[in-house]
Amino acid sequence: xxxxxIVDVSKSYGTVEVLKxxxxxxxSGEFVVFVGPSGCGKSTLLRMISGLExxxxxxxxxxxxxxxxxxxxxxxxxxxxxxxxxxxxxxAFQNMAFSLSMAREPKALIKEKVGRAAEILRLEKxxxxxxxxxxxxxxxxxxxxxxxxxxxxxxxFDEPLSNLDTELRVxxxxxxxxxxxxxxxxxxxxxxxxxxxxxxxxxxxxxxxGIIQQCGSPLDLYDDPDNKxxxxxxxxxxxxxxxxxxxxxxxxxxxxxxxGGGGRxxxxxxxxxxxxxxxxxxxxxxxxxxASEVGRPGTLETKVAFVEELGDVTYIHTDTASGERLVIxxxxxxYRGGAQCVASLDPAGILLFDRSGxxxxxxx
Amino acid sequence: MSASLxxxxxxxxxxxxxxxxxxxxxxxxxxxxxVVAVFPIVxxxxxxxxxxxxxxxxxxRLVPTSFSHGVEKIxxxxxxxxxxxxxxxxxxxxxxxxxxxxxxxxxxxxxxxLFEFPGKRPMFAVVMLSLxxxxxxxxxxxxxxxxxxxxxxxxxxxxxxxxxxxxxLFMLIQFMKSIPKExxxxxxxxxxxxxxxxxxxxxxxxxxxxxxLAILTFMQTWGNFIWPLIVAPSPQLYTVGQVVxxxxxxxSHVTVDVVMAANLLAxxxxxxxxxxxxxxxxxxxAMSGTKG
Amino acid sequence: MIEKKxxxxxxxxxxxxxxxxxxxxxxxxxxxxxxxxxxxATTQMRFVGLGNYERIIASRDFKKAMWNLGTYIVITxxxxxxxxxxxxxxxxxxxxxxxxxxxxxxxMPVVLPMFLAATIWRWIYxxxxxxxxxxxxxxxxxxxxFLNDTSTMLYSLIAVDVWVxxxxxxxxxxxxxxxIPKHxxxxxxxxxxxxxxxxxYVTIPMLYPxxxxxxxxxxxxxxxxxxxxxxxxGSSFSDYGGRQNALLFPVMDMxxxxxxxxxxxxxxAYGFLLTAVIVVVTAGMFAFRRKGYDA
Numbered sequence: 001x002x003x004x005x006i007v008d009v010s011k012s013y014g015t016v017e018v019l020k021x022x023x024x025x026x027x028s029g030e031f032v033v034f035v036g037p038s039g040c041g042k043s044t045l046l047r048m049i050s051g052l053e054x055x056x057x058x059x060x061x062x063x064x065x066x067x068x069x070x071x072x073x074x075x076x077x078x079x080x081x082x083x084x085x086x087x088x089x090x091x092a093f094q095n096m097a098f099s100l101s102m103a104r105e106p107k108a109l110i111k112e113k114v115g116r117a118a119e120i121l122r123l124e125k126x127x128x129x130x131x132x133x134x135x136x137x138x139x140x141x142x143x144x145x146x147x148x149x150x151x152x153x154x155x156x157f158d159e160p161l162s163n164l165d166t167e168l169r170v171x172x173x174x175x176x177x178x179x180x181x182x183x184x185x186x187x188x189x190x191x192x193x194x195x196x197x198x199x200x201x202x203x204x205x206x207x208x209x210g211i212i213q214q215c216g217s218p219l220d221l222y223d224d225p226d227n228k229x230x231x232x233x234x235x236x237x238x239x240x241x242x243x244x245x246x247x248x249x250x251x252x253x254x255x256x257x258x259x260g261g262g263g264r265x266x267x268x269x270x271x272x273x274x275x276x277x278x279x280x281x282x283x284x285x286x287x288x289x290x291a292s293e294v295g296r297p298g299t300l301e302t303k304v305a306f307v308e309e310l311g312d313v314t315y316i317h318t319d320t321a322s323g324e325r326l327v328i329x330x331x332x333x334x335y336r337g338g339a340q341c342v343a344s345l346d347p348a349g350i351l352l353f354d355r356s357g358x359x360x361x362x363x364x
Numbered sequence: 365m366s367a368s369l370x371x372x373x374x375x376x377x378x379x380x381x382x383x384x385x386x387x388x389x390x391x392x393x394x395x396x397x398x399v400v401a402v403f404p405i406v407x408x409x410x411x412x413x414x415x416x417x418x419x420x421x422x423x424x425r426l427v428p429t430s431f432s433h434g435v436e437k438i439x440x441x442x443x444x445x446x447x448x449x450x451x452x453x454x455x456x457x458x459x460x461x462x463x464x465x466x467x468x469x470x471x472x473x474x475x476x477x478l479f480e481f482p483g484k485r486p487m488f489a490v491v492m493l494s495l496x497x498x499x500x501x502x503x504x505x506x507x508x509x510x511x512x513x514x515x516x517x518x519x520x521x522x523x524x525x526x527x528x529x530x531x532x533l534f535m536l537i538q539f540m541k542s543i544p545k546e547x548x549x550x551x552x553x554x555x556x557x558x559x560x561x562x563x564x565x566x567x568x569x570x571x572x573x574x575x576x577l578a579i580l581t582f583m584q585t586w587g588n589f590i591w592p593l594i595v596a597p598s599p600q601l602y603t604v605g606q607v608v609x610x611x612x613x614x615x616s617h618v619t620v621d622v623v624m625a626a627n628l629l630a631x632x633x634x635x636x637x638x639x640x641x642x643x644x645x646x647x648x649x650a651m652s653g654t655k656g
Numbered sequence: 657m658i659e660k661k662x663x664x665x666x667x668x669x670x671x672x673x674x675x676x677x678x679x680x681x682x683x684x685x686x687x688x689x690x691x692x693x694x695x696x697a698t699t700q701m702r703f704v705g706l707g708n709y710e711r712i713i714a715s716r717d718f719k720k721a722m723w724n725l726g727t728y729i730v731i732t733x734x735x736x737x738x739x740x741x742x743x744x745x746x747x748x749x750x751x752x753x754x755x756x757x758x759x760x761x762x763x764m765p766v767v768l769p770m771f772l773a774a775t776i777w778r779w780i781y782x783x784x785x786x787x788x789x790x791x792x793x794x795x796x797x798x799x800x801x802f803l804n805d806t807s808t809m810l811y812s813l814i815a816v817d818v819w820v821x822x823x824x825x826x827x828x829x830x831x832x833x834x835x836i837p838k839h840x841x842x843x844x845x846x847x848x849x850x851x852x853x854x855x856x857y858v859t860i861p862m863l864y865p866x867x868x869x870x871x872x873x874x875x876x877x878x879x880x881x882x883x884x885x886x887x888x889x890g891s892s893f894s895d896y897g898g899r900q901n902a903l904l905f906p907v908m909d910m911x912x913x914x915x916x917x918x919x920x921x922x923x924x925a926y927g928f929l930l931t932a933v934i935v936v937v938t939a940g941m942f943a944f945r946r947k948g949y950d951a
Contacts, residue, residue: 050553052552052553072552072553073552073553073555073556074555077553078553079549079550079553081550082546083544083547085544085547086547087551087564087568087569089569089571090568098551098554098556098564099554099556102555102556102557102560102564103555146550146554150554390749390750393746394746394747394754394758397761397762398758398761398762401762401765401819401823402761402764404765404773404776404777404780405764405768405776407776407787467671468671468672469672471668471669471671472669472671472672472673474668475668475669479665481662481665481666481669482658482662487669490676490681491676494676494680496935497684497931498876498879498880498907498927498930498931499880500880500882500910500911500927501684501687501928501930501931502679502680502683502684502927503911504914504920504924504927505682505683505684505686505687505690505924506679506683508683508697508920509678509679509682509683509686524675525679526679527675527679528672528673528675528676528679528680530676557664558665558668559664559668562668583767583769587768587769587770587771587772589769589771589883589887590882590911594915605769608771608772608775609771609891612778623775627772627775627776630769630771630772631768631769631772634768634769635764635767635768637767638760638763638764638767642760642763645767646759646763646827649824649827649828650827650828650830650831651831
């Protein structure tokens with residue numbers, strides 16, 4: 001169990017800056033997920049915590065102590081790699097025991113510790129097998145076991161599930177949550193998959209371009225994103241974005257026009273800075289409906305591009321008059337490409353962003 | 365419709381006949397070539413395992429005729445000539461060279477293949493360039509250096525100058541490059557020191573390449589003729605190659621069958637090695653050829 | 657520049673690099689220095705500039721050796737590769753056990769130490785009672801002094817070298833053959849290519865890099881030919897090269913000057929001349945290859 005603080009950490013390879021002034025604090029026992037597109041710096045940050053990557057600028061503190069210069073093996077962190085990184089010439093037992101035998105622990109203690117980890121992960125019967133004789137999921141469990149055996153203060157996971165097939169991934173996710181509950185240790189997990197991040201995280205850290213975009217609980221980030229990137233990154237299908245101009249600001253409400261090339265909306269909004277004209281509306285497909293009548297306020301005329309029928313729900317991908325994509329969630333309507341349809345946007349689901357992508361929040 | 369069917373039938377039949385001629389020819393050629401490749405060795409065996417005194421010319425022996433005479437010749441060679449001692453020398457020379465090449469080469473290959481450190485690029489470039497330089501160029505100055513060190517007629521004089529094998533290094537680097545970096549990092553997190561990573565992770569993972577290199581080094585050392593000839597001319601350190609050379613010398617007074625027995629004994633270790641490890645040898649050569 | 661964290665890396669490469677520097681780099685440098693001096697290891701070194709090089713190039717032995725070498729390479733390399741290629745195709749046309757069997761059989765000569773192969777062949781070539789002359793006798797042909805008749809000596813040597821090295825190249829070509837994706841042959845078959853056409857239009861072009869390697873390597877090692885002719889002729893520093901120097905080659909000539917006549921300066925210069933030839937030839941081959949690829 002440990003508290004981790006990342007203070008002003010930057011990293012660059014030559015002229016390429018991969019991390020810019022990252023600040024983050026992780027409290028003891030939290031399950032934190034770093035998520036972002038590839039190249040966003042999440043893996044680098046994780047590797048800096050592990051000690052595999054040098055910290056040139058800034059500080060990383062573990063339980064209040066700066067660990068910048070501490071050898072990776074002594075930091076009390078354990079890492080689970082995407083490729084599992086199991087040693088093919090050793091049995092599962094030997095793999096899990098490797099760190100202890102490097103530390104010259106007595107045989108009996110090694111046996112006990114590995115045995116305990118194997119029990120947690122239900123690996124007892126597989127301990128004498130070599131990685132070549134294990135399935136992907138089993139290998140992953142051995143890799144986790146190797147980390148558990150070290151009794152680390154912090155577990156680090158680097159995209160550990162991306163080599164597994166979908167079904168196994170869902171199952172392993174559940175196991176990881178249980179493991180976290182059981183051990184109560186701080187865990188830091190890196191993934192590019194926002195669904196994985198949403199399901200696992202106590203605290204989700206969305207990164208892009210070497211910068212932490214937002215961090216908080218998954219639902220906070222989903223409902224209340226700080227910027228257009230976070231809004232667009234979380235949720236599937238993605239949030240719709242429509243450019244608009246602010247026409248009028250009047251007593252707790254604003255009127256936006258030219259939405260999707262012609263729509264006009266009246267939204268409740270307090271404390272709007274009247275000098276801002278150009279905005280972007282963000283709305284999740286859940287808040288968009290097929291409207292029956294044309295011309296009602298809060299509706300847009302669109303043209304159907306294609307339809308995704310997923311069984312329980314149907315997503316209708318439409319194009320507005322301005323050429324922007326608007327996805328509508330519907331559970332009954334049947335539409336075909338090329339058809340006209342009217343979309344009705346629920347004002348409660350509309351978020352406002354300025355043209356730089358930053359969120360404009362209402363002050364209620 | 366039926367006409368076209370018959371035509372297809374005829375064509376496949378013709379093709380089948382064609383195929384069998386091809387097969388017969390193929391087998392005939394393969395067997396002839398096998399005879400050409402293997403016969404000299406078989407012939408050598410037959411000459412050894414034959415009664416002495418029968419001129420070789422009467423018939424090129426197709427089968428061994430006398431097992432006991434062959435054994436007797438071998439016993440004679442071992443007891444009455446310095447052959448046994450030469451065997452020890454050759455084996456020591458080979459084993460020490462193998463051990464040295466593997467240890468020194470694998471340590472360097474581990475670094476070149478998996479890490480960055482100052483001077484890596486120029487060092488690597490120089491070693492690879494050395495593969496282009498004919499060994500003949502360094503032979504004389506290397507001999508003179510070994511002489512200056514006072515290593516003539518010593519085991520270290522035989523072994524040490526040949527340990528920095530650029531070929532071996534290259535081969536091991538090629539292989540170790542395929543070790544995933546994550547595996548090294550995992551070991552580092554597990555608290556293994558740099559040397560322990562080499563010993564417990566990199567070496568076991570390179571076992572195949574090491575075995576192949578060991579075998580190739582053995583073959584090469586065992587057959588090495590010129591270096592022992594100039595560096596260890598003293599009878600004390602005669603290698604098998606030199607002793608066989610004595611037997612082969614035009615004016616040596618031993619008979620053909622004894623000469624052949626000496627040769628056969630020299631051929632035995634590499635032949636046995638080959639039969640035991642042929643897959644590894646062939647793979648090793650193929651690897652160095654297709655990747656290099 | 658060198659930080660503390662680099663020390664373990666440098667320690668690990670040190671043994672190799674130290675041995676390499678002492679037993680490779682130093683000899684090269686000292687060899688270069690010797691090559692400009694007149695020196696026999698016991699007398700004082702005397703600077704002679706390019707004298708050694710001039711003397712070598714002017715010498716009859718050098719010309720003879722180079723002439724022999726040229727003829728030898730022109731025949732041995734193409735012949736050797738053609739044989740290896742055919743052997744590889746042959747082995748590849750068998751499956752399973754027999755493929756392995758023939759591969760091992762054809763590879764056998766490679767395994768023998770060179771000094772042994774040479775001995776065996778000396779007996780095969782022996783006049784009157786040797787294997788080859790016995791067989792000639794069956795057909796009523798008279799005995800030939802294969803290794804003592806200037807008209808046959810070079811070809812006798814070539815036969816031995818092809819016999820010895822064909823298996824080695826075969827294995828490399830075989831690996832190359834296995835790497836050719838099957839669908840190229842399937843496509844050729846669908847296009848109606850015959851077996852021979854497959855070889856010329858699929859196998860050889862696809863094998864180009866491997867054949868290039870084998871050729872280059874073959875030329876480089878042929879330029880250094882030494883063991884076989886040495887062992888087939890007198891095999892001593894007082895007697896080598898055979899009758900009328902018909903089997904005299906540059907490395908042998910160099911060794912003779914060094915260890916036979918103790919002219920170490922000249923021998924060193926000879927080594928550098930040879931290196932120059934090898935570098936030029938290799939560079940030429942690589943230049944030629946690039947053209948081939950661009951076309």
